[in-house]
Amino acid sequence: MLTDNNGKIGLSTLEDISNIILQSHDLRETLDNIVRLVAGRVKTDVCSIYLLEDAGQRLRLMASRGLPQDSVGRVTMRIDEGLTGLAVQQHQVVSIQEPQQHPRFRYFAETHEEDLHSFLGIPLFDRRTPIGVIVIQTQEPRDFSQREISTLSTIAFQVSTVVVNARLLDHIHEKEKESERFARELEKTRQSMAETDPSSSPALNGSFLKGRPAHPGIATGPPLILDEQLGLADIIDEQDIDTEKECQELDRALEEARIQTLYMEKRVAERLSEDDAAIFHSHLMILEDRGFCQKIYAKIEQGHCAAYALKKVTGHYIDAFEKMEDPYLRERAADMRDIGRRILSSLRGETVQQITHAGILVAREILPSDMASLDHQYLLGIVTETGEQSSHAVLMAKALGIPALTGVKGAVDSIAPDAHLILDAKSGTLYINPGEEIRDEYRRLSQDIAKEEYRLEELRDLPARTLDGVDITLRANIGLLADVEIALKNRADGVGLYRTEFPYMVRSDFPNRE
Numbered sequence: 001m002l003t004d005n006n007g008k009i010g011l012s013t014l015e016d017i018s019n020i021i022l023q024s025h026d027l028r029e030t031l032d033n034i035v036r037l038v039a040g041r042v043k044t045d046v047c048s049i050y051l052l053e054d055a056g057q058r059l060r061l062m063a064s065r066g067l068p069q070d071s072v073g074r075v076t077m078r079i080d081e082g083l084t085g086l087a088v089q090q091h092q093v094v095s096i097q098e099p100q101q102h103p104r105f106r107y108f109a110e111t112h113e114e115d116l117h118s119f120l121g122i123p124l125f126d127r128r129t130p131i132g133v134i135v136i137q138t139q140e141p142r143d144f145s146q147r148e149i150s151t152l153s154t155i156a157f158q159v160s161t162v163v164v165n166a167r168l169l170d171h172i173h174e175k176e177k178e179s180e181r182f183a184r185e186l187e188k189t190r191q192s193m194a195e196t197d198p199s200s201s202p203a204l205n206g207s208f209l210k211g212r213p214a215h216p217g218i219a220t221g222p223p224l225i226l227d228e229q230l231g232l233a234d235i236i237d238e239q240d241i242d243t244e245k246e247c248q249e250l251d252r253a254l255e256e257a258r259i260q261t262l263y264m265e266k267r268v269a270e271r272l273s274e275d276d277a278a279i280f281h282s283h284l285m286i287l288e289d290r291g292f293c294q295k296i297y298a299k300i301e302q303g304h305c306a307a308y309a310l311k312k313v314t315g316h317y318i319d320a321f322e323k324m325e326d327p328y329l330r331e332r333a334a335d336m337r338d339i340g341r342r343i344l345s346s347l348r349g350e351t352v353q354q355i356t357h358a359g360i361l362v363a364r365e366i367l368p369s370d371m372a373s374l375d376h377q378y379l380l381g382i383v384t385e386t387g388e389q390s391s392h393a394v395l396m397a398k399a400l401g402i403p404a405l406t407g408v409k410g411a412v413d414s415i416a417p418d419a420h421l422i423l424d425a426k427s428g429t430l431y432i433n434p435g436e437e438i439r440d441e442y443r444r445l446s447q448d449i450a451k452e453e454y455r456l457e458e459l460r461d462l463p464a465r466t467l468d469g470v471d472i473t474l475r476a477n478i479g480l481l482a483d484v485e486i487a488l489k490n491r492a493d494g495v496g497l498y499r500t501e502f503p504y505m506v507r508s509d510f511p512n513r514e
Contacts (some may be wrong), residue, residue, distance in 0.1 A: 030162055031063035038134075039065040042148070046116060046137035050084050051163065052130060059084055059133065059459055061111075066137070071110035082106035087121035088130045092150055099143045118142040122152055124160040131163055173182060201240075205374040209408050209430045211383065214394045217361055217403030218446060219381030219423040223415045226363035226370065246306040247297060253306070253346035258287050260342060283339055307347055314340035334386075338367035360421045362411050376400055381423040383408050401486070407432060460491050 031049050040049035046066030050059040059082075061067070061075040079085040086104050087094040099105050101117035109113060120136040134156050136144070144152075156423055265280035286292055292313070299309030314336055321333035360381040363370070382397050382404040397404040403425035415421070420432040422442050431438055464472040475496030476487035487495070 027163065028063070031159075034159060034162075035063045036066040038136075038152075042136060042152070044136050044142075045139045046135070048137075049132060049159065050135065051126075051132035052079070052088065052123075056130065059088065062132075067111045067113070071108070075108050075110055077106055083119050084121050084133045087123045087133045091123060091125075091128075093123075093153070094119070095144055095149065096120075097143065099137075103489075113137065115139060118144075120149070120152070121158045122142050122149070122153060124156050124163065126160060126164045126386060131160060134159060140148055154230075185194065207235045207432050208413070208434075209411055209414060209432070211405040211408035211411075211428050211430060213425045213428050214382075214404035214406045215398045215402065216426045217381070217401075217423075218425070218442060218449070219403045219421075220442065220446070221380045221421060222357075222359040223417065223419055223421055224357075224359040224361045224378070225415065225417060226361060226366065239298075241299055241303065241305045243303070246300045246309075249347060250296060250300065250306045250309075253343050254287060254293060256346040257339070257342045258284060260346075261287060279335070283335065286336075286339055289345075307344060310340060310343055310347070314343075334367055337365075341367065360423050362415055362421075364412055376402075379419075381405075381425065383411050383421075385409055385411050385424060464493075 035047040035049055039045075044066075046064065048064035048067055049062050051059055053063045057079060059077050059079060061072055064072055077085055079088045081104075083094055083096065083099055083102060083104050083106070085106075096119045098117055100107075100114050100117075116137040116139055118136075118138045121133050122135075123130050124132040124134060134152070136152065137173060181392070188304050261284045262281050265277045265284070268277035268280065295313045296306070296309045299312055300306055304312070317336045318340075321330060324330045331341055358378045358380055360383060361379055362383045364385040366382065366384055379400070379402050382402055383451045384404075384406050385408055386406060394404060394406065403423055405423060405425050405428060408430055411430065419433050422434055423439065424431070424442070434442075464474045466472065472494050474491075475494045476483065476490070476492035477482065477497045478487065478495045478499065
């Protein structure tokens with residue numbers, strides 16, 4: 001039975017699976033750990049996970065506890081074969097005793113399943129689309145209770161989420177490799193051209209860096225290089241400190257950081273929306289969290305200066321988040337760095353960097369407070385060395401409609417303050433001091449885009465109707481409340497897709513329906 005000491009069915013199993021997800025390094029290791037855990041908790045002889053491939057037409061055994069390990073990865077079947085395929089076809093749980101007598105039983109010499117006398121298959125779904133099956137089998141006939149099936153279905157939901165996220169990450173990694181291969185080929189071509197005709201070398205016409213598009217668009221202008229400020233890494237512990245004075249300094253810094261956070265929340269709410277500003281409410285909750293603050297005070301009481309105490313406590317949180325596999329959770333490390341930087345800024349009496357002219361913002365990492373404090377009217381584009389697509393800064397850039405490129409390695413060190421940049425956030429390219437040919441091409445492209453936008457402006461108020469008189473409903477994709485303004489501007493008839501993950505990402509609690 002899946003019952004723990006408190007009588008809550010499977011609760012500890014679900015918690016342990018969550019821990020497994022955080023500790024595993026890839027999909028295969030995660031699935032192996034899950035089948036081992038479930039087999040032990042359910043007290044079953046076999047637990048296996050099959051995943052769909054070939055456009056959902058074939059199942060492959062990806063992990064098993066109880067079947068021979070040399071069958072993992074090798075055993076495959078069509079979805080119209082076997083009891084596992086039946087669970088996919090019927091989109092529901094299949095529970096059978098003496099499965100070898102069922103007409104859909106499929107024999108595999110590698111697995112020796114003819115010796116197993118009960119079968120429970122629970123399909124895995126991504127939304128309503130099947131992506132695989134988790135299978136439980138026993139040597140003795142066993143009638144699984146509805147309570148056990150319900151709990152295993154909950155576990156299957158968790159497994160589905162793991163599979164979907166892992167496959168998404170694999171897809172992103174493949175795209176990164178393709179981009180890197182493209183850059184290498186382009187560099188080989190550049191070198192070949194330079195050897196045969198030095199005057200044609202792009203090196204004489206500047207250089208370029210590659211990244212991942214976060215929000216499409218083209219921007220041209222000088223760089224606005226955001227210096228790394230108030231880093232925690234270089235803090236050295238001071239000796240012979242006045243503990244009471246350090247605690248008073250921390251009191252003052254925390255209060256000042258809270259006031260700054262309230263100001264930034266109000267500023268972003270006015271510029272964008274309350275939803276976009278919700279991240280700063282989460283920051284404020286951390287700044288007011290007694291446990292977080294007491295840990296810093298405790299470090300001071302142990303004889304450390306306030307800055308060093310802040311570094312140790314904040315660093316502990318950052319390390320914990322950075323080790324998480326889920327990219328959304330991993331990005332929360334940036335929030336902790338942001339909070340630590342603001343407290344340290346107050347401790348040191350340093351002010352936030354400001355920009356006074358238009359340009360393309362270039363930084364190793366842009367934290368939420370950067371996006372809140374910088375004057376958005378000067379931001380023509382954004383370039384970051386970090387590669388997280390789910391960062392709050394990226395979400396705010398999307399809401400503002402600013403072209404953004406992430407994962408641009410070496411950008412800060414490669415770009416001089418007097419450089420001229422062209423940011424192509426559609427192809428993922430940042431040109432540094434490009435030659436006239438490239439500048440002319442992007443000037444022409446910008447003019448074409450402007451002409452196309454002007455042409456579309458003339459069509460905006462016309463009914464969405466085909467030439468043969470059929471009316472079409474055009475709805476918008478919405479992720480943030482700021483997207484509503486864009487949808488209304490372009491005369492959308494409604495919302496076709498609402499990306500509900502964003503309101504969860506920017507809050508520390510559940511958003512209500514409103």
